[in-house]
Amino acid sequence: MRGTDSTHRPLAGRKALVTGGSRRLGRAMVMSLAQAGADVVVHHRSDPARAVATADAARAVGVVATVAQADLGVAEACVALVQQAQDTLGGLDVLVNNAAIFERTPLATLAPEDFDRHMRVNAASVHATSLAAGKTMVAQGHGDIINIACISALRPYAGYVPYSASKAAVVNLTQGFAKLLAPHVRVNAIAPGPILPPAGEDPAQGERAIQATLLKRWGSPDDIAAALLFLLQAPYVTGYTLAVDGGRSIT
């Protein structure tokens, strides 16, 4: 049943697009938006079955949920995705820029195209979707954009220099679009620390990441989803990047 209780469903009636929403952190954010009452478009690039499963799970809690495919490494596809979400949901109130690549790029193999690829998929996509959605949001007089950055934006990882630089761009884009789209549209970011290791990561690397936090443990996708809900309900916060990192950024 479609919920209307503003206490339990504080985002009832809001319309949201989550890029890379089919799995892991993206899925947790889709589910938290749905549980809060928002209709959702679950974007994916290459995993339709998982995206459909996530949309099914969101629909089961009583909201509209659909799937959209796009390669966000292509600017035109970013714009088309935003348009598709607006057409499907009948508007767009929340854009979550979550999709990204995280590719290990050690010195021995690091090449200029690694930088180009990370900037295109992780940062240029945020620019393109924020511009497309932002114009609509400004015209309608409200909206929220949440970008998923990374703590490596401020303290780059040696084996992931292009990735870290792309996330620094995401933090800067968050501030830039917060200024560009003010005063009625807010733009914030979440900078996760170690939440879920990438597939195939050396367990010793994961252990080092944990030991570098103050809290000495992995975070959970639900921690990121909780930060998302907080930022969406914090009307005097904009241009801010919230670290959800177990204290990693100050160790």
Ligand SMILES: NC(=O)c1ccc[n+]([C@@H]2O[C@H](COP(=O)([O-])OP(=O)(O)OC[C@H]3O[C@@H](n4cnc5c(N)ncnc54)[C@H](OP(=O)(O)O)[C@@H]3O)[C@@H](O)[C@H]2O)c1
């Ligand atoms: N996991 C962590 O601990 C952690 C830590 C810090 C920051 N983050 C950030 O949090 C976000 C989510 O992390 P995650 O670990 O859940 O990511 P993930 O499992 O690697 O998923 C990334 C998503 O991005 C999509 N994607 C990748 N390339 C794309 C492209 N060219 N076009 C469109 N979509 C593309 C993928 O879609 P398909 O699967 O459909 O291909 C996937 O759904 C990312 O921005 C990541 O940088 C994560």
